[in-house]
Amino acid sequence: MFRPRTAHQPASASQPEAGPSTNITVDPTLPGQTTDVSTPPVPGPSAEDQSFISKIMSDNPYFSAGAGLMGVGVVLTVLRRSLTLGTTFAQRRMLVTLEIPSKDRSYPWFLEWMAAQSASQAGKGKRPMGFRSHELAVETSYKQHENGSSEAVFNLVPGPGTHYFKYQGTWFQVKRERDAKLMDLHSGSPWETLTLTTLSAYRHLFSSLLTEARALAEASTEGKTVVYTAWGVEWRPFGKPRSRREMGSVVLAEGVSEKIESDLRSFLGRGKWYAERGIPYRRGYLLHGPPGSGKTSFIQALAGSLHYNICLLNLAERGLTDDKLNHLLGLVPERSFILLEDVDSAFSRRVQTSEDGYKSSVTFSGLLNALDGVASSEERIIFMTTNHYERLDPALIRPGRVDIHELLDDAAGEQAKRLFIKFYGNSTTVNPNGEEKGRILREGETPLTDQEVEDLGNEVKKIVEDESEKGRTISMASLQGLFIRTGAKESLEGIRELCKVQGQEGV
Ligand SMILES: Nc1ncnc2c1ncn2[C@@H]1O[C@H](COP(=O)(O)OP(=O)(O)OP(=O)(O)O)[C@@H](O)[C@H]1O
Numbered sequence: 001m002f003r004p005r006t007a008h009q010p011a012s013a014s015q016p017e018a019g020p021s022t023n024i025t026v027d028p029t030l031p032g033q034t035t036d037v038s039t040p041p042v043p044g045p046s047a048e049d050q051s052f053i054s055k056i057m058s059d060n061p062y063f064s065a066g067a068g069l070m071g072v073g074v075v076l077t078v079l080r081r082s083l084t085l086g087t088t089f090a091q092r093r094m095l096v097t098l099e100i101p102s103k104d105r106s107y108p109w110f111l112e113w114m115a116a117q118s119a120s121q122a123g124k125g126k127r128p129m130g131f132r133s134h135e136l137a138v139e140t141s142y143k144q145h146e147n148g149s150s151e152a153v154f155n156l157v158p159g160p161g162t163h164y165f166k167y168q169g170t171w172f173q174v175k176r177e178r179d180a181k182l183m184d185l186h187s188g189s190p191w192e193t194l195t196l197t198t199l200s201a202y203r204h205l206f207s208s209l210l211t212e213a214r215a216l217a218e219a220s221t222e223g224k225t226v227v228y229t230a231w232g233v234e235w236r237p238f239g240k241p242r243s244r245r246e247m248g249s250v251v252l253a254e255g256v257s258e259k260i261e262s263d264l265r266s267f268l269g270r271g272k273w274y275a276e277r278g279i280p281y282r283r284g285y286l287l288h289g290p291p292g293s294g295k296t297s298f299i300q301a302l303a304g305s306l307h308y309n310i311c312l313l314n315l316a317e318r319g320l321t322d323d324k325l326n327h328l329l330g331l332v333p334e335r336s337f338i339l340l341e342d343v344d345s346a347f348s349r350r351v352q353t354s355e356d357g358y359k360s361s362v363t364f365s366g367l368l369n370a371l372d373g374v375a376s377s378e379e380r381i382i383f384m385t386t387n388h389y390e391r392l393d394p395a396l397i398r399p400g401r402v403d404i405h406e407l408l409d410d411a412a413g414e415q416a417k418r419l420f421i422k423f424y425g426n427s428t429t430v431n432p433n434g435e436e437k438g439r440i441l442r443e444g445e446t447p448l449t450d451q452e453v454e455d456l457g458n459e460v461k462k463i464v465e466d467e468s469e470k471g472r473t474i475s476m477a478s479l480q481g482l483f484i485r486t487g488a489k490e491s492l493e494g495i496r497e498l499c500k501v502q503g504q505e506g507v
Helices: 047-059 061-094 106-123 204-220 256-267 271-276 295-305 322-330 343-347 364-372 413-424 450-469 476-485 488-498
Strands: 095-101 136-144 150-158 161-167 170-183 190-199 227-231 234-237 282-288 309-313 336-340 380-386 404-407
Touching: 061 095, 095 106, 106 150, 106 190, 106 204, 170 204, 190 204, 256 282, 256 295, 256 404, 282 295, 295 309, 295 336, 295 380, 309 322, 322 364, 343 380, 413 450, 413 476, 413 488, 450 488, 476 488
Parallel strands: 227 309, 282 380, 282 404, 309 336, 336 380
Antiparallel strands: 095 190, 136 150, 161 170, 170 190, 227 234
């Protein structure tokens, strides 16, 4: 309360001085006045206030409930945190995970294995693996029948998400994750990862599971030749694996096939010998000759006979650069031939131009460097084919790059006879895929005796030789086409008609 100063009061006494504690003299007669007032530096709740708060806390049910809830929340948070930590710790100690990125070779093997498990369980009437999930993916494969026709088989496998399966009595979790942001730049497919988890004690099952998956993948290509083509900077199987072509189904001039095969067989397995002498471990073969003389068929048959696959490379492919070529030739799948077809069209004038005028970015020196493969000491078997030997640059076919040059020509008399017997003989015959089958007679055709086949074969030989003397030849591919279309006797006249002036294009 404001009071006016009285006359007897000294001015100094009535004016408070600055300071933490100021003594003010006031009229003691005034009620409610103290003689010594201390001004506290920080205002705070008085004892009265404190007792008020605690009273509210204890008396007010809302406040006490809130405080209780807060306490429960804190406890739960602590529990949850400890549980997470505990789980992580337990996971680290007790669980083991295996990551298979989509880049890895075992990735398609494992998916194929999962598809096979699913299919076999479904076949046994059980609920197939992964069916518990609502996220399925389809893995389509082809099944080839005895008669050569093929049928698409759809296998449902667990799609992206988490799934469980049992292997050798142990539960596994498999997480299939797809990263929408990450792309495999070369294949254009989304980046995927499979993470397998199981108990640490069963970690050894990972390797047996992957071995089983690999064996299954290999079994599907057993007896087949896989043809790979370049896909960006990696090799990808082209189409389904093909049945191996029998060596006997490709009829070459006397001794040619045996010569190449024995050279290759003696090269294989001599890596140490080459390494000791510092020679790059590679062998190059050039098969040249007119179209339809069996160059590609022979390479296929040779690959089949040695249980090799084929990496087919088209040098005129768009986007193929020196770097990519070098990379591809350095990453050839094991047990594979590299096949460069029609190398003449690629580099006949040291500039590679495709039919539509597209100029490849692969340079001639880039090809030579890639073929030499300075960086690689791995086994390399390179086959090249051409219809125009004379157009090839000598640098491309010099020794060391091409070790064996072999001409596969139009049919010689003896070759034509052997092919005739293969088609019309009673013991063995070949179908167009080169598979040896029992003789299938055409409608109204009477089987020939062995003697008749031999006699007709000799006639075929004579016709081909006579025509050849006149400078008229026939390709093996044309003979094959004729033998497929006509009966044995009619084919003789057909051969005469089909013989062309030597060097004429076409089969
Ligand atoms: N010597 C042969 N023996 C058996 N069949 C052959 C022979 N030559 C060609 N053929 C048949 O002809 C067809 C074409 O043969 P292939 O593609 O191997 O010939 P190519 O010499 O590689 O031809 P191109 O030079 O045009 O590539 C195939 O179906 C094959 O079975």
